[in-house]
Every structure is written in C-alpha cells, then in structure tokens.
Amino acid sequence: MRLFQERFSDNQHTVISISEAQLAAWISPVFWPFLRILAVLTSVPVFSSRAFPVRAKIGFAFLVAVVVQASLPERPIVGFNDPQALGVAIQQIGVGLSLGFAVRVVFATVELAGEVVGFQMGLNFAAFFDPLINAQSSAVARFFGQMTSLMFLAMNGHLLVLLAVSRSFEVFPIDQNFLETLKHVKLHRLGADLFASALWIALPMIGMLMFANLALGIISRVAPQMNIFAVGFPITLLVGLIGIALTLPMLDQPFMAIMERTIEVFFRQ
16 A cells, blocks of 8 residues: 555656647648648538538538548648648648539539520529529529539539548648649639530520520511510420420439549549
C-alpha cells in the first residue's frame, strides 16, 4: 500500500507535453481533406440546399474525411503555422468548389432544356423566383430541375460525387499550386459541352412543337376566319405536355452520361 502511494505521488507530478509538430501530424491528414469535402458539400446541388443544416454538413464532411483516410494517397504534413498553409487551404476550397460547380452545371443543363421547351410551349410567362440561383425560372425549368434532383439521388449521384472527391486527391494532391489545378480541370470547355447537351435533350420536344406551330400556320392560311391565337395556345400546350410525358422516362440516360463526363474531369490527369 505504501509503495502504491509513492508511485501515485510521483505520477501526479508527471506532465504530458505535446509539441506542435505532433499536433500537425495528427490533425493535418484529416483537416485538409475535411476542408475540400466541406467545400464540395457547400456547392454541390441537394447538399447545398437550405433544408440541409450547416451543422449536418460539417458533421457529414468530417465523417467522410475520417472514413476515406484509408483510401487516400500519402499526403504531406502541413502545419497551420507553415508558410504554405494558406495556399493549401485555398487549393482545397478551390478544388471542392470546382467539383460542386461542375455538378451544378449538369443540373443547369437539364434546367436550360426545360427553359427552351417552356419558351416553345409559351409558358415562359409562368415564372417563379428560384432561391437557389436568385433569379426567375419558368415552371417547366423548375419541373425539370426537381426531376433532376430526384434522379440524382435515385441513381446514386451523391455516391458518385463522394467517389470523385476521394479520387481528386490522386489527381490533385494536397499542395499550394491552385493555378495548376485550374489548368487541368478546364471547366470552360465542360460548360460548352454541357450547353450543347442541353439542346440535344430539348431537341425532340422542340421538333414536336415546331411541327405543331407549322400545322397551325397552315390552318391559319387555309381558314383565316379562325382565331389562331385562341386555338394555338391550348394546342401548343397540349403537344408540349405530351412531348414531356414521352421523353421524361428517357431523361436518365443523357443525365448519367453528362454526369459521368463531368466527374471524369476529376479522375484523369
């Protein structure tokens, strides 16, 4: 008993000292991936919604950063007081925001197709304020946007985004060369391709509506006494709704093709 008391009294005077290098070695492998993943969740659709609480985003980003540690390549230990810490932080935020912006452009592609279809149907006057883009959007574009969000979750698009952010550490390792990262991503070329894809998605419905307008023009020449403006709008609206009903079940294939092409930007060197 006396021996135990002597040992206990000696341990009371023992002070555990942790150096700054040890703290950096423990925190750095988790903090920098956490910063990139949090930037992705802040900008990617569905996760960036106001219905997703900020605390839940932070907790989910930290959980993902801890889980993917085993699959990440070897990363340099960058302390918070190191000169390159600011550059590394800017790179992580930039890569995460770029990935989220690329996925957001995919959603905008389908919404643009809805805008074109709504314009041909004559429904552009039925516009609503969209808080996600802080601008007016038509009813057809909002409908296409909601369907895109549903397909994104139903087809495991969120898992594809998490896989992309995990693989991005191999293509864009943790360093402070953010400009080199932007050089390899080339988001401007991706935007041009996605704009062309939006026109391809809307092309069948545009063809149907142009054929309906052509038929209405012939009818107006054959029967001038008919009020083509009173008859044309319901017919155009009906043809547009039929076109949406026929083409909407086939929207999953072009959507996933565009999504995969977008994610591949963050997979290849």
